Amino acid sequence: MPNSIKCLKFGYIHLDACPFQLKATLNTLSLGGDYKKMLKLYLDPGHGGSDSGAVGNGLKEKDLTLDIALRIRDLLNNYNDVEVRMSRSTDTDRSLTERTNDANSWGASYFLSVHINSFNTSASGYEDYIHDSLSDTSTSAQYQNVLHPEIVKVNGLTDRGKKKANFHVLRESNMPAILTENGFIDNASDAAKLKDPNWRQKVAQGHVNGLVKAFNLTAKAKAEMHRVIVDGVQVGAYQDDQNVLNAVEQYLPTATKIIIEKV
């Protein structure tokens, strides 16, 4: 073990001076040799429970962020060497501190927070953030450089660019982090997209395409796929049977008709 290691947010420093838990860094350290990298993704759907987040056009941010994040989780099940932990997988309250503490103690290698924007009804489009203390060559910036174009490529939204801000989840997470703002809920044109489950699936796929590139994820061996169609709308297509069950469980309370179809 070298006595100086590359701390992701702070450059090369002495091991004893590493300002955050070593556990959190070990997964992303470049140790050379045949060390197998595993992406431990902390996936954070913004808001939840009594905190609706932004609201507009009959939509609540907390519902949309959860829906997109669950789709991201399900899509990632189709890849090797990735483990996902969610700050919430239902409509529950989680404070910002609980979220970052949870990610830090789990030892996440990347923090992805999913949000929907709101401003003055005329602003629209997509943007993402890393912490404003970070340089353009930081690890977070490098991942942002990979994820941003992959998401913009599929979401059909105006590209508002790669940004930096002093958001809690970006500041208090001990690993590289990004926060995505997927359209403006109070803008009629963006809201029309946000309402469409097929669009939300594309947005999730864009995030996953970025993660696949950034972390060199490889797809699991091709297996049988099943698509799940709820009331005429495809909610997902899955190789993993557990994903099929997850989807059915999620939609069962509200669906009139659920079809599971072999692809």
Ligand SMILES: [Zn+2]
């Ligand atoms: Zn938000």
